[in-house]
Amino acid sequence: MRPIRTLLALALLAAASGCASTSPPAARTASDYYGTLEPFAREAVYFVVTDRFVNGDAANDQRGQGTFDIPLAPCNGVAGNIGYLGGDFRGLADNLGYIREMGFTSVWITPVVDNPDEPFTGGTAPTCGGSLADKGKTGYHGYWGVNFHELDEHLPSAGLDFRGLADAVHAKGMKLVLDIVGNHGSPAWGMQRDQPGFGKIYDRDGKLLADHQNLPPQQLDPTRNPLHRFYNNIGPVDGEKYASGNLAQLSDLDERNPAVLDYLAGAYEQWIEQGADAFRIDTIAWMPDAFWQQFTSRIRAKHPGFFMFGEAFDYNAATIARHTLPGHGETSVLDFPMKQAMEEAFGHKQAGFERLAPALHLTGGPYANPYDLATFYDNHDMPRMDASDAGFIDAHNWLFTARGIPVVYYGSEMGFMRGRPEHGGNRNYFGVEGIAAAKASPIRAALARIAKVREASPALQRGLQVNLELQGTRAAFYRVYQHAGSAQIALVLLNKGDAAERFAIDSMLQAGRWTSALDGGVVEIAAGGTLEASVPAHGVQVYLLDAPVTDPVLAAALDAAMAGARLPR
Numbered sequence: 001m002r003p004i005r006t007l008l009a010l011a012l013l014a015a016a017s018g019c020a021s022t023s024p025p026a027a028r029t030a031s032d033y034y035g036t037l038e039p040f041a042r043e044a045v046y047f048v049v050t051d052r053f054v055n056g057d058a059a060n061d062q063r064g065q066g067t068f069d070i071p072l073a074p075c076n077g078v079a080g081n082i083g084y085l086g087g088d089f090r091g092l093a094d095n096l097g098y099i100r101e102m103g104f105t106s107v108w109i110t111p112v113v114d115n116p117d118e119p120f121t122g123g124t125a126p127t128c129g130g131s132l133a134d135k136g137k138t139g140y141h142g143y144w145g146v147n148f149h150e151l152d153e154h155l156p157s158a159g160l161d162f163r164g165l166a167d168a169v170h171a172k173g174m175k176l177v178l179d180i181v182g183n184h185g186s187p188a189w190g191m192q193r194d195q196p197g198f199g200k201i202y203d204r205d206g207k208l209l210a211d212h213q214n215l216p217p218q219q220l221d222p223t224r225n226p227l228h229r230f231y232n233n234i235g236p237v238d239g240e241k242y243a244s245g246n247l248a249q250l251s252d253l254d255e256r257n258p259a260v261l262d263y264l265a266g267a268y269e270q271w272i273e274q275g276a277d278a279f280r281i282d283t284i285a286w287m288p289d290a291f292w293q294q295f296t297s298r299i300r301a302k303h304p305g306f307f308m309f310g311e312a313f314d315y316n317a318a319t320i321a322r323h324t325l326p327g328h329g330e331t332s333v334l335d336f337p338m339k340q341a342m343e344e345a346f347g348h349k350q351a352g353f354e355r356l357a358p359a360l361h362l363t364g365g366p367y368a369n370p371y372d373l374a375t376f377y378d379n380h381d382m383p384r385m386d387a388s389d390a391g392f393i394d395a396h397n398w399l400f401t402a403r404g405i406p407v408v409y410y411g412s413e414m415g416f417m418r419g420r421p422e423h424g425g426n427r428n429y430f431g432v433e434g435i436a437a438a439k440a441s442p443i444r445a446a447l448a449r450i451a452k453v454r455e456a457s458p459a460l461q462r463g464l465q466v467n468l469e470l471q472g473t474r475a476a477f478y479r480v481y482q483h484a485g486s487a488q489i490a491l492v493l494l495n496k497g498d499a500a501e502r503f504a505i506d507s508m509l510q511a512g513r514w515t516s517a518l519d520g521g522v523v524e525i526a527a528g529g530t531l532e533a534s535v536p537a538h539g540v541q542v543y544l545l546d547a548p549v550t551d552p553v554l555a556a557a558l559d560a561a562m563a564g565a566r567l568p569r
Contacts, residue, residue, distance in 0.1 A: 045106045045374070047379065050155065051088075056090030057091070075423060095435060105455060113146070114153070116196065120138075120187045145181055148264065149204040184253060184286070186198050201251075217233045265295055265298045289328035292310075309405075337358075346395040352472040356402075371404065371465075378409055384419060385412070393538050413438050453517045458481045468505065477492050512524075
């Protein structure tokens with residue numbers, strides 16, 4: 001057992017004692033302390049590839065298309081699948097209770113727009129470790145849009161369209177996050193023949209607006225052929241400007257054409273009107289920032305405060321942070337730098353908690369606000385995290401207590417397909433069998449426990465984070481939220497080691513009645529006292545004090561954190 005007393009705390013104590021006569025305690029209690037006031041930061045998000053979750057209605061499988069169940073050769077004993085497998089709105093709606101019971105308050109689904117009705121005949125064949133190889137694939141994932149106004153026929157059932165799914169989600173007290181694409185449509189060239197749908201875009205009435213005509217981009221003639229004007233005629237680009245050219249054989253939408261913006265914004269406004277509560281923006285870095293600024297401004301003009309987070313697949317915080325800034329889209333982003341750190345800390349490498357510290361960017365960082373970031377450790381575009389059950393439990397304990405909005409990929413509540421890449425099982429079918437197995441998993445039990453603690457705690461959702469210790473197998477930090485009549489201080493203790501750890505916290509510890517959010521135990525702390533706690537192996541403890549901040553050292557630390565957390569506007 002050792003007391004945690006940081007150099008920062010000692011310095012702040014000296015500063016606070018030197019100005020005590022000019023900073024009365026009453027002024028401290030009136031201070032605002034928060035990481036973010038973004039309403040969506042209250043959420044915890046469960047991400048599903050809809051087709052791979054649960055087949056709730058076999059009548060919409062469209063098996064006559066020749067797109068259903070196309071297995072790949074096994075990769076290290078596990079086969080992926082590039083056909084549709086039947087997951088649909090009914091399967092999701094019927095199992096919302098399963099998701100909600102874990103403490104998730106939002107569901108993110110893959111795109112719902114109409115995709116081609118055949119496997120793609122161009123491109124290169126998928127390999128175990130490869131990506132952007134689409135030969136033989138179908139649009140089961142939804143990212144190959146053909147008509148952005150129309151619902152893909154594999155998803156709805158009689159009496160359950162997109163609005164019906166949104167209503168079912170909302171009836172559970174949850175929000176629906178819709179994945180959207182702005183930079184590309186379906187695969188567009190290199191086909192053995194000009195296949196129906198591929199490389200084409202239709203308007204809301206089914207009229208053909210654009211057609212790649214199975215031509216490589218360099219052969220498009222937007223000046224003389226109106227059907228080419230939706231597309232860029234730039235070929236694949238390598239090096240630093242990779243995002244200025246085509247992504248694989250996908251049709252590359254022309255961001256300079258106002259009609260493209262009108263089409264996309266109009267189509268996606270339709271899905272908001274039918275119940276979408278937030279957007280996840282796919283491949284946000286592949287369109288210029290000015291395009292996204294126009295897009296988000298147009299969406300928010302009709303839907304003020306609408307939350308959006310983008311995918312910029314880059315581990316450099318400064319690179320992805322630009323999307324959060326005024327003039328550059330003003331969206332949140334998926335926190336790829338934290339993903340990288342979490343994989344190292346909780347996967348088989350077992351780096352210490354200090355590996356997570358540089359990715360936090362709590363003060364002076366490049367983001368408009370680090371507390372608005374969507375935090376995660378894997379997804380559908382990368383190998384799933386390769387970790388033990390204990391590693392997943394440790395990851396969730398961090399994910400649901402540290403700053404950011406937690407996102408968990410379907411099946412991770414039981415370590416489903418852990419370590420598997422896209423074509424080696426990452427996106428395999430989960431089904432009612434997976435749900436049944438997950439209900440018996442210790443990973444799910446621990447996840448639900450900490451997720452429900454976060455759901456009930458404004459401090460864990462939106463509070464400032466002040467670190468006490470991030471080292472080795474131990475972590476200790478405060479989360480503090482004090483705003484609009486709500487006041488809560490959370491003390492988080494994490495242990496990712498194989499043996500119990502004893503914590504003795506006296507740094508910035510405010511006197512009062514602290515309650516364990518996990519077991520209800522109460523600890524009375526006198527002024528200058530110490531909170532002592534044992535945290536089990538791969539465990540977490542969260543103590544809550546529902547009171548305004550009065551401790552001068554904690555207040556000074558929070559003032560510093562408050563001043564440096566958000567970039568000036």
